[in-house]
Amino acid sequence: MSVQKYPSDLKIKNEIKIHPLAEVSSQAELASGVVIGPGVVIGPDVQIGEGSVIGPNVVLDGKLTIGAYNHFFPGACIGLEPQDLKYKGAKTEVVIGDRNTFRECVTINRATEEGEKTLIGDGSLLMAYCHVAHNCKIGDSVIMSNSVQVAGHVVIEDRAVIGGCVGIHQFVHIGSLAMVGGMTKVERDVPPYCLVEGNPGRMRSLNLVGIRRSGLERHNKIEFRQLQETWRLLYRSGHVLKRALELARETKLQPSSENLCSFLEASSGKGRRGPIPLAIVNN
Numbered sequence: 001m002s003v004q005k006y007p008s009d010l011k012i013k014n015e016i017k018i019h020p021l022a023e024v025s026s027q028a029e030l031a032s033g034v035v036i037g038p039g040v041v042i043g044p045d046v047q048i049g050e051g052s053v054i055g056p057n058v059v060l061d062g063k064l065t066i067g068a069y070n071h072f073f074p075g076a077c078i079g080l081e082p083q084d085l086k087y088k089g090a091k092t093e094v095v096i097g098d099r100n101t102f103r104e105c106v107t108i109n110r111a112t113e114e115g116e117k118t119l120i121g122d123g124s125l126l127m128a129y130c131h132v133a134h135n136c137k138i139g140d141s142v143i144m145s146n147s148v149q150v151a152g153h154v155v156i157e158d159r160a161v162i163g164g165c166v167g168i169h170q171f172v173h174i175g176s177l178a179m180v181g182g183m184t185k186v187e188r189d190v191p192p193y194c195l196v197e198g199n200p201g202r203m204r205s206l207n208l209v210g211i212r213r214s215g216l217e218r219h220n221k222i223e224f225r226q227l228q229e230t231w232r233l234l235y236r237s238g239h240v241l242k243r244a245l246e247l248a249r250e251t252k253l254q255p256s257s258e259n260l261c262s263f264l265e266a267s268s269g270k271g272r273r274g275p276i277p278l279a280i281v282n283n
Contacts, residue, residue, distance in 0.1 A: 031068070046079070049098065062110050063091060067098035067122070075105040082109040082134030084152060090114040097122035097140070104128040111135045112152070121158070133170075145182065157192065161210060171273055175263050177214055179207040188276040189267040192259050193227060202279035206231050216256065223254035230257040234264065235278050241268065 018024055018036040027044035033051040036042070040054050043061035049068035054060065056074045064079035072078065079094045081087060092111035099122055102108075106126045111118050112134045120132070121140040129147045132138060136150055139158035144150075148162050151170035156162070160174050163182030174180065175192025185199040195207040206228065211217060217224040230253070234244045241264065248261050267275040 037074075043079075063093040064096075064110070065093065066096045067100075069099045070096060071101045073101075073103045073106075073128075076102045076107070078102070078106070078108045079110055080107070082112050082152070084109075084112045084134050087112050087134075090116075092134075093117045094120070096120040099123045101125045103130075103146075106130045106132075108132040109134045127164075139176070159210070159214065160190075161207075163197075169273075171270075173263075173267065176259070177207060177210050179210050186276075188273055189263075189270065190276055191263050191267070193231075193256060196276055198279065201276055203235060203276050204279055220254070223256055226251075226254050227256045227260065230260060234260075241275070 015032060016030050016034050019038040019040070021038040022036045022040040024036060024042045025044040028042045029047040031048060031050035034048050035053045037054055037056040037058070039057040041059045041061065045063040046060045047064070048066045049070070051069040052066060053071045055072055058072045058075065059077045060079055062079035062081065090113055092113065094108055094110045095117050097120060100120060103126060105128055108118060108120065109132070116135055118132065118135055119137045121138060123140050124138060124142040126144045127146045130144045132150045133152040135153045137155045139156060139160070141159045142156050144162045145164035147165045150168045153171045154168050156174045157176035159176055160178045162180045163184065165182055166180055166184050166186060169187040172186055172189055174190040175194070177193050178190045179195045180186060180190060180201065181195070181197030183199065184197045184201040186201045188201070190196050193206055193211055195204045196202060197204055211224070230248050233248055234241065237244055239247065245261055245265060248257070253261060264275050
């Protein structure tokens with residue numbers, strides 16, 4: 001690729017700073033305030049939004065669009081070809097929003113088929129050694145602890161928290177405000193507002209800590225109580241899930257309970273990749 005180097009003490013394009021040991025394509029688009037550290041490699045189809053910081057030895061390549069004020073720590077590799085045997089060189093993409101943090105050695109692969117994208121939202125934290133595979137969609141304010149491995153076509157909704165050393169199977173859907181405990185094997189969908197853990201992963205309870213931190217209990221006690229009652233109906237009443245959902249729908253549902261029921265209804269149609277089952281507790 002065509003490479004353009006700039007001395008570290010030269011201010012160009014509204015304070016863009018590029019270390020002399022970085023290799024930046026002359027075709028790459030860098031907005032104001034971008035800082036490029038030593039050993040960085042940036043390809044020709046990369047766009048970086050204002051104020052983003054690219055730490056040492058980061059590789060940004062392929063068709064890659066990065067929003068504003070993102071921070072990439074040393075060794076991150078973003079936008080490279082998918083680790084998918086079906087990939088035949090199609091023009092695919094990674095799109096990243098604003099104010100995300102990608103810690104050491106995070107890898108995010110672009111999608112597989114022509115015109116497809118791997119998507120990362122706003123305000124998320126991906127800790128060291130996390131991997132996000134092709135065609136994934138990560139929402140806003142997601143936290144992924146160290147060494148989370150996310151297979152292809154996974155969806156993780158807003159404000160979900162994924163514990164360390166978690167493996168997530170391809171095509172799994174994790175709902176908003178869900179919590180996945182460390183070392184969990186996630187092979188089925190994780191409903192919103194729920195806590196799962198184990199190998200294989202199993203439903204434990206509502207994610208009460210996450211729900212309270214979101215402000216739901218404080219700002220809408222009626223909705224919070226209904227969510228608790230809906231969860232108990234779905235998982236503790238003894239009804240099969242289909243019947244429990246029918247009973248839940250007999251009541252006018254607040255937004256959180258509606259979200260939970262709609263997620264489970266959609267997930268139940270996926271067969272063996274449907275919603276994660278309840279843990280069996282031996283008394």
